Amino acid sequence: NAGVMQNPRHLVRRRGQEARLRCSPMKGHSHVYWYRQLPEEGLKFMVYLQKENIIDESGMPKERFSAEFPKEGPSILRIQQVVRGDSAAYFCASSPEVARYNEQFFGPGTRLTVL
Amino acid sequence: LAKTTQPISMDSYEGQEVNITCSHNNIATNDYITWYQQFPSQGPRFIIQGYKTKVTNEVASLFIPADRKSSTLSLPRVSLSDTAVYYCLVGAISSGSARQLTFGSGTQLTVLP
Numbered sequence: 001n002a003g004v005m006q007n008p009r010h011l012v013r014r015r016g017q018e019a020r021l022r023c024s025p026m027k028g029h030s031h032v033y034w035y036r037q038l039p040e041e042g043l044k045f046m047v048y049l050q051k052e053n054i055i056d057e058s059g060m061p062k063e064r065f066s067a068e069f070p071k072e073g074p075s076i077l078r079i080q081q082v083v084r085g086d087s088a089a090y091f092c093a094s095s096p097e098v099a100r101y102n103e104q105f106f107g108p109g110t111r112l113t114v115l
Numbered sequence: 116l117a118k119t120t121q122p123i124s125m126d127s128y129e130g131q132e133v134n135i136t137c138s139h140n141n142i143a144t145n146d147y148i149t150w151y152q153q154f155p156s157q158g159p160r161f162i163i164q165g166y167k168t169k170v171t172n173e174v175a176s177l178f179i180p181a182d183r184k185s186s187t188l189s190l191p192r193v194s195l196s197d198t199a200v201y202y203c204l205v206g207a208i209s210s211g212s213a214r215q216l217t218f219g220s221g222t223q224l225t226v227l228p
Contacts, residue, residue, distance in 0.1 A: 108156075
């Protein structure tokens with residue numbers, strides 16, 4: 001049973017470009033969560049999605065950031081017009097339904113570097 | 116939202132038992148307490164969760180006093196491979212919210228030979 005997959009593992013973008021991060025949840029999982037981690041800090045919740053629905057986006061910046069989890073295919077976190085402050089590790093987690101007692105399964109992360 | 120406080124770092128030696136305490140004074144009635152482990156350049160890994168009293172699995176034990184204002188993660192007989200950051204989370208995920216899904220700064224555990 002494959003774990004949570006994220007790609008790319010490393011992404012380099014210049015300021016003003018778009019970054020697109022992909023997350024394939026574990027088989028049978030229909031809930032996806034995105035987090036951002038700055039160096040030497042803990043993970044910050046960004047958005048919680050189910051198939052075709054955004055459940056909670058309270059942690060996501062209102063501008064330039066968007067997320068989707070279509071009926072088919074991976075979940076996508078999109079960052080438009082990236083700035084240097086967007087450089088971070090972005091983690092995706094999944095759970096089979098509402099996470100039992102907060103148990104989530106994390107992917108290896110995508111490390112975004114903005115030049 | 117329940118705020119958590121953990122020690123920034125701890126050192127231990129191989130074979131010892133390690134106890135990491137997390138304070139969460141304003142924990143809500145519906146909140147669970149969950150601990151994750153994170154190695155460098157990897158995503159966090161679920162260790163254990165509990166609501167009250169004591170929970171034990173093959174990896175760790177979690178002690179929660181009656182008032183639930185703190186919790187202690189206990190790692191028996193640590194090895195060098197247990198060197199990692201340990202996060203305490205307090206909250207609950209519901210069908211409409213992922214409240215409190217923010218990891219604090221965590222505790223950097225360093226196991227020495």
